[in-house]
Amino acid sequence: xxxxxxxxxxxxxxxxxxxxxxxxxxxxxxxxxxxxxxxxxxxxxxxxxxxxxxxxxxxxxxxxxxxxxxxxxxxxxxxxxxxxxxxxxxxxxxxxxxxxxxxxxxxxxxxxxxxxxxxxxxxxxxxxxxxxxxxxxxxxxxxxxxxxxxxxxxxxxxxxxx
Ligand code: COA
Numbered sequence: 032x033x034x035x036x037x038x039x040x041x042x043x044x045x046x047x048x049x050x051x052x053x054x055x056x057x058x059x060x061x062x063x064x065x066x067x068x069x070x071x072x073x074x075x076x077x078x079x080x081x082x083x084x085x086x087x088x089x090x091x092x093x094x095x096x097x098x099x100x101x102x103x104x105x106x107x108x109x110x111x112x113x114x115x116x117x118x119x120x121x122x123x124x125x126x127x128x129x130x131x132x133x134x135x136x137x138x139x140x141x142x143x144x145x146x147x148x149x150x151x152x153x154x155x156x157x158x159x160x161x162x163x164x165x166x167x168x169x170x171x172x173x174x175x176x177x178x179x180x181x182x183x184x185x186x187x188x189x190x191x192x193x
Pocket of ligand 1 (some may be wrong): 040046068069102104133150161
């Protein structure tokens with residue numbers, strides 16, 4: 032099925048993201064998970080840190096690579112010769128925003144199609160902000176983020192690095 036890009040801010044990557052990555056990796060020959068900039072957000076982790084976190088928790092997937100890009104998604108897709116942009120849909124409330132982004136990206140790069148994967152039911156409520164909020168209040172984020180990055184998130188919320 033060619034090359035697909037799964038873009039996001041991934042601040043941090045969650046089990047919901049990992050679910051989409053694992054399922055997309057079965058469908059496409061090559062999946063590039065791309066850490067990108069969302070101009071509406073001030074991330075907690077640097078792009079490099081987010082890439083490392085995703086690399087660690089996708090190490091078992093041979094056709095998945097992780098990159099970062101600070102520019103437009105449509106231009107990045109062209110540069111990577113990707114056919115498809117993958118986005119996860121959690122609820123109807125995601126639809127309007129995702130629809131707008133998909134149309135804008137297609138206008139900018141008519142060669143790329145956006146394909147939506149519906150999230151698995153157990154991750155419907157999940158977002159990176161929910162994870163940060165739970166960790167900030169001392170809650171247990173097991174079951175929300177991959178085990179290998181749990182310590183990173185807890186430490187950062189407690190003002191520690193590494
Ligand atoms: N499981 C769990 N959480 C999920 C999820 C899933 N399957 N899918 C989405 N989410 C969460 C994300 O963690 C995020 O949570 P947050 O708001 O608390 O950070 C939220 O849902 C929204 O996700 P998404 O819509 O994918 O936003 P994003 O910030 O992760 O990614 C970019 C947006 C980076 C892809 C977009 O801003 C972009 O393309 N930027 C590049 C510049 C560009 O081209 N702009 C023009 C676009 S038309």
